[in-house]
Amino acid sequence: MYNKSAFCGRISTDSGIKNGYILTDINSGIIEEVNFSKDMPEFFSGDIFKYDDNYIIYPGDFNCHSHPEQYIYTDIIDKSWDLGTWCRNTIYKYSSVLKNEHIYLGCLRAFSRMLLLGDTSVMVSYYCHGNKGNTLDNEVLRAAKDVGIRLYFGRMNYDIMNEDAYEGKKVSQKSYYESPSEAEKNFLALLNECYPNTITVAPSLHSIHASSKDAIINGINLAFDHNRYIQFHLSEDKGDVDLSLKLYGFRPIEFLESLLKNGEVKSLSHVILSDCVWINDNESDIINRYGMKVVLNPRMNHRIKTGSANLTKLLEKNITIYLGTDGEASNDDLSIMHERDFLKDRYKNIDESIIDLLGSTPLKLGEGFVGNIAKNSFCDLKILDSKNNVKDVFVGGNQIIRDYKFISMDIEKDIEEPLKQSLSNLFL
Numbered sequence: 001m002y003n004k005s006a007f008c009g010r011i012s013t014d015s016g017i018k019n020g021y022i023l024t025d026i027n028s029g030i031i032e033e034v035n036f037s038k039d040m041p042e043f044f045s046g047d048i049f050k051y052d053d054n055y056i057i058y059p060g061d062f063n064c065h066s067h068p069e070q071y072i073y074t075d076i077i078d079k080s081w082d083l084g085t086w087c088r089n090t091i092y093k094y095s096s097v098l099k100n101e102h103i104y105l106g107c108l109r110a111f112s113r114m115l116l117l118g119d120t121s122v123m124v125s126y127y128c129h130g131n132k133g134n135t136l137d138n139e140v141l142r143a144a145k146d147v148g149i150r151l152y153f154g155r156m157n158y159d160i161m162n163e164d165a166y167e168g169k170k171v172s173q174k175s176y177y178e179s180p181s182e183a184e185k186n187f188l189a190l191l192n193e194c195y196p197n198t199i200t201v202a203p204s205l206h207s208i209h210a211s212s213k214d215a216i217i218n219g220i221n222l223a224f225d226h227n228r229y230i231q232f233h234l235s236e237d238k239g240d241v242d243l244s245l246k247l248y249g250f251r252p253i254e255f256l257e258s259l260l261k262n263g264e265v266k267s268l269s270h271v272i273l274s275d276c277v278w279i280n281d282n283e284s285d286i287i288n289r290y291g292m293k294v295v296l297n298p299r300m301n302h303r304i305k306t307g308s309a310n311l312t313k314l315l316e317k318n319i320t321i322y323l324g325t326d327g328e329a330s331n332d333d334l335s336i337m338h339e340r341d342f343l344k345d346r347y348k349n350i351d352e353s354i355i356d357l358l359g360s361t362p363l364k365l366g367e368g369f370v371g372n373i374a375k376n377s378f379c380d381l382k383i384l385d386s387k388n389n390v391k392d393v394f395v396g397g398n399q400i401i402r403d404y405k406f407i408s409m410d411i412e413k414d415i416e417e418p419l420k421q422s423l424s425n426l427f428l
Helices: 068-073 083-089 091-097 100-116 137-147 167-176 180-193 213-225 238-248 252-261 281-290 298-303 311-316 336-346 352-356 411-426
Strands: 004-013 016-025 030-035 047-050 056-059 061-066 119-126 150-157 199-205 230-234 271-275 293-296 321-323 363-365 368-370 381-384 390-395 398-402
Touching: 061 100, 061 321, 061 336, 068 091, 068 100, 068 119, 068 137, 068 411, 083 091, 083 167, 091 167, 100 119, 100 137, 100 390, 100 398, 100 411, 119 137, 119 230, 119 390, 137 150, 137 180, 137 199, 150 180, 150 213, 180 199, 180 213, 199 213, 213 230, 213 252, 238 252, 252 281, 281 311, 293 311, 298 336, 311 321, 321 336, 336 352
Parallel strands: 004 047, 004 056, 061 119, 119 150, 150 199, 199 230, 230 271, 271 293, 293 321
Antiparallel strands: 004 016, 016 030, 056 381, 363 368, 381 390, 390 398
16 A cells, blocks of 8 residues: 555645645654745656646634534524523533434534534533543544544633523533543543644633632643643623623733732643634734734634634734634534634735735644645645535545545544434433
């Protein structure tokens, strides 16, 4: 079996579309060469994928924020719901009773749809532990392995319970709850499931309203010690800003900076902040000062009426921006391309070429980088036809989608039918 693959044709670059070829080692899945100046080596031994002028080779998209298990709620939601109503009728109604099959099949459905839309890598924030250690967490990892997507699994610490909350929320919070020490223990146990080139496990935090100060400090330091990124929902709604001011005397990002200045956390450069809808100019400066990154979920924020992050201001501050979709139950689909289209429509003052590059800043996941086509990056590719439809998808040089369909899975038989049966027992 050959250990090399070549991809030839029109390749998307930061400076436009160029003819060239990409060589990759299929064992590592990492690109060895990208060449625009000469023809393919005459005596190349390996698989060659040639695309004519009807197709363009793009880097696969990195979906930087996702709750894939929430896909099980897609068919029961009302698109008019705001955030509070959405939570009451979905996660706080059902998440405490989710079983292995619900998590596995829901994630399998989400990951498969991501791949069909050109998302080749995904960063997950997962908190539905069900007081079962890593039992349910492992179902997310299993789904990613089975479908072939590259996964950065953020094992989230949710350690605040509101005893005055309504019953469904209170029960759900109890099912998510882990002390910081329990969360650390379970994260360390899950490291055995890591595969450097396909699956990475990292600590994660929920938010100001669901993660205590001790959890925030422990999570940030734990991620730093293990050379991981850590994602944190921040200022998605105004309530978290008010709560942060009440608890700590600072706005959320100012609070994070105070932890660093006090020596309570070792770094902030590895922190990825999700949403950032209700941040001010000073907080934007803090993000830039410490090299934190931001992931925007524009369609989700719009859909559930939490507001809109100020993309113009974030770009002015030279902040690195990634894009996410949250879950399809709170969005229209799981396409990063469609997130860009949405931003182009809302921000007519920003050049479309700038928006096209959002999410393409190379990010180290395991032994390679995602988000671009370059030497030492993973060979994660989406091939678009003349109508911008995703024809083929490769993850680490391995073909997952061919001619608009999965190679190894029957979507209806392997996912949709068993999921429908599983959910019929949940949504009684």
